[in-house]
Amino acid sequence: MSTQEKQAWFILAVLALTALVYAALGLAVGFHTWTAGVLGLLGFAGLSPLIGSRDRKRGKVIYDERDLMIRQRAGNAAFGIFWLVFVAGMMAPLFLRGPDATITLATADLALAVCGAAILVFAIQSLAVVIQYRAGRHAE
Numbered sequence: 001m002s003t004q005e006k007q008a009w010f011i012l013a014v015l016a017l018t019a020l021v022y023a024a025l026g027l028a029v030g031f032h033t034w035t036a037g038v039l040g041l042l043g044f045a046g047l048s049p050l051i052g053s054r055d056r057k058r059g060k061v062i063y064d065e066r067d068l069m070i071r072q073r074a075g076n077a078a079f080g081i082f083w084l085v086f087v088a089g090m091m092a093p094l095f096l097r098g099p100d101a102t103i104t105l106a107t108a109d110l111a112l113a114v115c116g117a118a119i120l121v122f123a124i125q126s127l128a129v130v131i132q133y134r135a136g137r138h139a140e
Contacts, residue, residue, distance in 0.1 A: 001133075003052035003062040004071060008129035014045040015123055033108045039115055045122060074128035078121045085120060089113075 018041040026035050052062045093103055 002067060003055065004067050004129055005133045007048040007051045008074075008126040010048045010051060011045045011122055011126040012130070014042065015119060015126075018042050033106075036108070036112060036115070042115075042119065042122075070129060070132045073132065074125045077128040078125035081124050082117060082121050086117065 018039060021041060022035065022038045025038055029035065055062050093101065097103070
């Protein structure tokens with residue numbers, strides 16, 4: 001398994017664990033604003049670059065042109081899907097409520113929307129990396 005695929009699996013595991021803890025806490029005590037503090041666990045995804053750092057220090061090549069192409073395609077897929085969801089989310093109130101409606105949002109909801117967007121991008125990018133490696137587009 002390549003370093004990039006290991007990193008993608010690690011990020012997916014962090015996302016899944018965070019979702020599990022958030023859901024468990026939310027079901028136990030209710031989904032309050034402070035329950036979103038559990039999303040701080042997503043910071044552990046930032047440790048993914050440490051995967052493969054020993055090999056890199058030893059001088060082993062851990063990324064080649066194909067790995068970089070897979071990363072680029074995964075990033076393009078993630079941001080493409082993000083923009084589709086973002087535009088749909090911004091346009092939905094217009095179509096559901098009409099052009100003259102007023103919507104009031106709590107600031108915490110706006111912060112959660114940014115967090116949700118980051119989760120979406122990381123999840124899609126990691127899934128795209130795993131799918132591309134599993135589809136056989138990259139020879140080990």
